[in-house]
Amino acid sequence: MNITIIGLGLIGGSMAIALKAGKICHHITGVDSNTLHCEQALQLGLVDETATLGAGIAIADLIIIAIPVDKISEILPGVLDLVKMQVVMDVGSTKSVICAQVTEHSNRKRFVASHPMWGTEFSGPAAAVKAAFKNKAAVICNKNESAKDALEMVENVYRTLDMHLIYMNAEEHDVHAAYVSHVSHITSFALANTVLAKEKEDDKIFELASGGFESTVRLAKSNPLMWVPILQQNRENVLDVLNEHISQLNKFKSCLENENYEYLTTLIQEANTIRKILK
Amino acid sequence: MNITIIGLGLIGGSMAIALKAGKICHHITGVDSNTLHCEQALQLGLVDETATLGAGIAIADLIIIAIPVDKISEILPGVLDLVKMQVVMDVGSTKSVICAQVTEHSNRKRFVASHPMWGTEFSGPAAAVKAAFKNKAAVICNKNESAKDALEMVENVYRTLDMHLIYMNAEEHDVHAAYVSHVSHITSFALANTVLAKEKEDDKIFELASGGFESTVRLAKSNPLMWVPILQQNRENVLDVLNEHISQLNKFKSCLENENYEYLTTLIQEANTIRKILK
Incomplete structure (x- = not known):
């Protein structure tokens, strides 16, 4: 099988390593508008060759789109215009906008919408790592809109990555992703900015x-x-969860303001039940 | 040297392992009001024997208090009442209330207030780990209030744990700790409660x-x-930082509400500068 990966960053690069190692394909073509990334991907041995978008699609049995979600929405209809029997999958962190973009496309059945739940805070081909996706969940959305053979090929890809498959519709995925991924990122950004703001007057804060x-x-x-x-495409869900999170933080704040340590204990005990999820 | 550790939990237990391994002492006595913890600590080989508080103090050259900060404040004056030339150190996560408790104590000079900046989310003797404190910071507060020999003994303890020493006053420590530790815990508790609340209506949320x-x-x-x-003793600093954090979160919220993606990009780029601190 020939695979073409569009986007040679953290996810595309890590998939290239894992798919080669899993012997699912004998040739990987890389496509990236960033020529530096193309050169790095070749040097690192992530891909066998690089090509233009059109040439990359023509040579492939499977096309994996691993670029930011706004770019996926932008190019996906054009990619589907060019495919015949090939399979196209995306790995974006949002699913509703992307799926809506191609609902009416005549080649919709060749597309499988998916999201492997793995990532790191780093980016670019040099960030790609071995055994990246192992034992994590891969979500496949709106599977009934994909052809049976296309779905099976994508399922096989994720099994090769040692991921377990979860099926849901795109809207459900986006709600879940807001809770367990997107808002975690916002709290992290906001916490960094809280401490960095303080650092301006106190240079020892990070010691x-x-x-x-x-x-x-x-x-x-x-x-x-x-x-x-991601935050733009999943704006409404993220706002819902962010509002809920701020209201949870305000409960902790009220406890401290009112010196209600009994309720503070209850809130922490509730949070402790996360143990049933995180080992 | 004989060491007595009061509190055989995560910190006390991990210190026992490291101090034994560092050959700084030939005998460790454990004191814990929880008899189960005493038995576990003996079984795990963390301590050589267990004793009552009074007997543990009498036998020791160095007494390490590793219990929750409210309990440190409670017992510290009584412990200092009982010492002659022994050294007493605490390892609590707050410093102002604890130091204020003994400012006027006639044995104040035998006490060294400190905080090794290491921990995990687990507790109890079974949570104790080897090489726990290595390469982390240990803060010593108000060092001028301690006798020279007492300070040197505690510095030697932290060097044995492979920690680097930082000196500051107790108030400064508590501001810093609110920023880089205490509020991180509140955001984590609140994020857990946000997702757990959602789980009540959606049992697949954690998949x-x-x-x-x-x-x-x-x-x-x-x-x-x-x-x-900890949050009670450091209430005012934690409230200041929590208010700042909520206001930072509200900036992200406003960006999404007003679809101001340019400013959202700026906020994330600012947060990215945390890279200079976290490798």
């Missing part, structure tokens, strides 16, 4: 930064070129 | 939880018996 700080703020290093489009 | 969620919510497993007293 005490410990593991707890690092883990809550790690995501604040994430790239705005990826994240602004 | 998508990925690494990003795990890292921002990890601290939500932390024990209220430890954290309520």
Whole structure:
């Protein structure tokens, strides 16, 4: 099988490594508008060759689109215009806008909308890592809108990455993703900005930064070129969850203001039940 | 040297392991009001024997108090009443209230106020780990209030744990700790409660939880018996930082409400500068 990956960043690059290692394909073509990324991907051995979008599509059995979600929405209809029996999958962090973009497309059945739930705060081909997706969830959305053979090919890709498959519709995915991923990023960005604002008057503030700080703020290093489009496309869900999160924070604030340590204990005990999810 | 550790939990237990390994002492006595913790600490080989508070103090050259900060404030004056030439150190996450408690004590010079900046979300003797404190910061507060030999002994303890020493006054410590530790815990607790509230109507919400969620919510497993007293003792600083954090979150909210994606990009780029701190 020939695979063409559009977008040679963290996700595209890491998929290239895993798909080669999983022997699912013998040839990977890379497409990226950033020529530096193309060169790096070749040097790092992520892809066998690079090509233009049109040539990359023509040569492929499977086309994986791994670029920011605004760019996926932009190019997906044009990519589907060019395919015949090939399969096209995206790996974007939002699904509703992307799916809506091609609902009426005559080649809709060749497309499988998906989201592998893995990432790091780093970007670019040099950020690609081995065994990246292992044991994480991969979501496939609106599977009934895809042809059976297309769906099976994409399922096979995710099994090769050692991921477990979850099926839901695009709207449901976007609500869930707002809760378990998108708002985590906003809290991290906001926490980083809180401490960075303080640093302007107090240059020793970071001397005490410990593991707890690092883990809550790690995501604040994430790239705005990826994240602004995600937050834009999932704006309504993210706003709902952000409002809920701010109201939860205000409960902690009221407890401290009113010195209600009994209720503060209750709030923390409730939070502790997250143990049933996170080992 | 004989060391007595009061409190055989995560911190006390991990210190016992490291101090034994660092050959700084030949005998460690454990004191804990929880008899189960005493038994576990003996079984795990964290301590050589357990004793009552009075006996533990009498036998020791150095007494390490590693219990929740409200309990430190409670017992510290009584512990200092009992010492002669021994050294007493605490490892609590707040410093102002604890230091204020003993400012006028006749044995104040035998006490060194400190805070090793390390922890995990787990507690109890079984949570104790090897090499726990390595390469982290240890803060010593109000060092001029301690006798030279007492200070040197505590500095030696932290060097044995491979920590680097930072000196500041107790008030300064508490402001810094609010920024880089205490508010991180509140955001984690609040984020856990946000998602747990949603789970009541949507039992599949956690299927998508990925690494990003795990890292921002990890601290939500932390024990209220430890954290309520910290937030209580550092209430004013925590409220200041929490207000600032909520106002930073509201900036992200306004950007989404007003679809101001340019300013959203700026906010994320600002947050990205945290890279200079977190590698």
